Amino acid sequence: MFGALGVYDGFAQGEGVGRIVVDSTWHHWFNINLIGMKNATDQTNYNRYKVFVCNVACWIAPKQVQKQMYLRAIWHSQFTTKVMENYHTTNYSWTYKDTQKVLKRFVSESFRKEWLSLWYPKELLSPEKESRDGLLYAWSPYKCPHWELLEAELLQGVIKEWRPLILEIIRKKRTSVEEQELTELFEKGASQGVWNAMNRWSEVIDKQREMKENYAAKLYFSGNSTL
Known part of the structure; x- marks a missing residue:
C-alpha cells in the first residue's frame, strides 16, 4: 500500500528539532483513493490506513504534545472500571499495575516506549539484545532494568500526585480540573517517578558490584589462580 516512506528523527538531534515523514504519494491522504477504501465492503485496508495515519500523527507530534498524549492516556485510564476500584480502598498499591494493563490494551508498546x-x-528502554561485547556493552540487557519497570515507577509517581484529585472527583467534591493543575501534577509525579527508578537502579548496580567483589574474593582465597 505504501511503496516508500522516509522519516527524519529530529528528536535524536537535540532540543528544538522536529520530525519529518515523507510519503511516496499523496493520493491516499485526501482524494478518491481514501473515499474508495472507506466505502469498500472489506474495511481491512481502511482500518489499516487509519492506524497508519494515527501513528504518523503521533510520531511527528512535538515533544510537549506527546507528553500531553501520555498524560491523557494515563488520566483516562484512571476512570476505567479496572482502575477505579483501586480508589475505593486504602491499599492502592495495585493502581499503577492496573493502569499498565489498561495502557497495554489501547497503546502499542512502541508508543509507550516513545513517550x-x-x-x-532510549538506550535504556531498548537495550541491545546481542552484542559482541556481551556484559561489557554499556547498554547490555543484562545491566538494564526491563522498560516496563521504568514505566511502573513513572506511573507510581504520577498516580501518587493525582490520587487526591481523583478522590475529590469520585466523591463529587469537584466536577472539573484545570489543565494547568493536571499538567503540573503530572510533570511533578513523572519526574519523581523517574528519580525513584534511577535511584533504585543505582542501588541494584551497587549490590551487584558488592556480590561480584565478594565472589571474586571467595575464589581468590580458595586458591583459584585465574583471577
Missing part, C-alpha cells in the same frame, strides 16, 4: 523516552534514555 517514556521523553524522560528516560
Whole structure:
C-alpha cells in the first residue's frame, strides 16, 4: 500500500528539532483513493490506513504534545472500571499495575516506549539484545532494568500526585480540573517517578558490584589462580 516512506528523527538531534515523514504519494491522504477504501465492503485496508495515519500523527507530534498524549492516556485510564476500584480502598498499591494493563490494551508498546523516552534514555528502554561485547556493552540487557519497570515507577509517581484529585472527583467534591493543575501534577509525579527508578537502579548496580567483589574474593582465597 505504501511503496516508500522516509522519516527524519529530529528528536535524536537535540532540543528544538522536529520530525519529518515523507510519503511516496499523496493520493491516499485526501482524494478518491481514501473515499474508495472507506466505502469498500472489506474495511481491512481502511482500518489499516487509519492506524497508519494515527501513528504518523503521533510520531511527528512535538515533544510537549506527546507528553500531553501520555498524560491523557494515563488520566483516562484512571476512570476505567479496572482502575477505579483501586480508589475505593486504602491499599492502592495495585493502581499503577492496573493502569499498565489498561495502557497495554489501547497503546502499542512502541508508543509507550516513545513517550517514556521523553524522560528516560532510549538506550535504556531498548537495550541491545546481542552484542559482541556481551556484559561489557554499556547498554547490555543484562545491566538494564526491563522498560516496563521504568514505566511502573513513572506511573507510581504520577498516580501518587493525582490520587487526591481523583478522590475529590469520585466523591463529587469537584466536577472539573484545570489543565494547568493536571499538567503540573503530572510533570511533578513523572519526574519523581523517574528519580525513584534511577535511584533504585543505582542501588541494584551497587549490590551487584558488592556480590561480584565478594565472589571474586571467595575464589581468590580458595586458591583459584585465574583471577
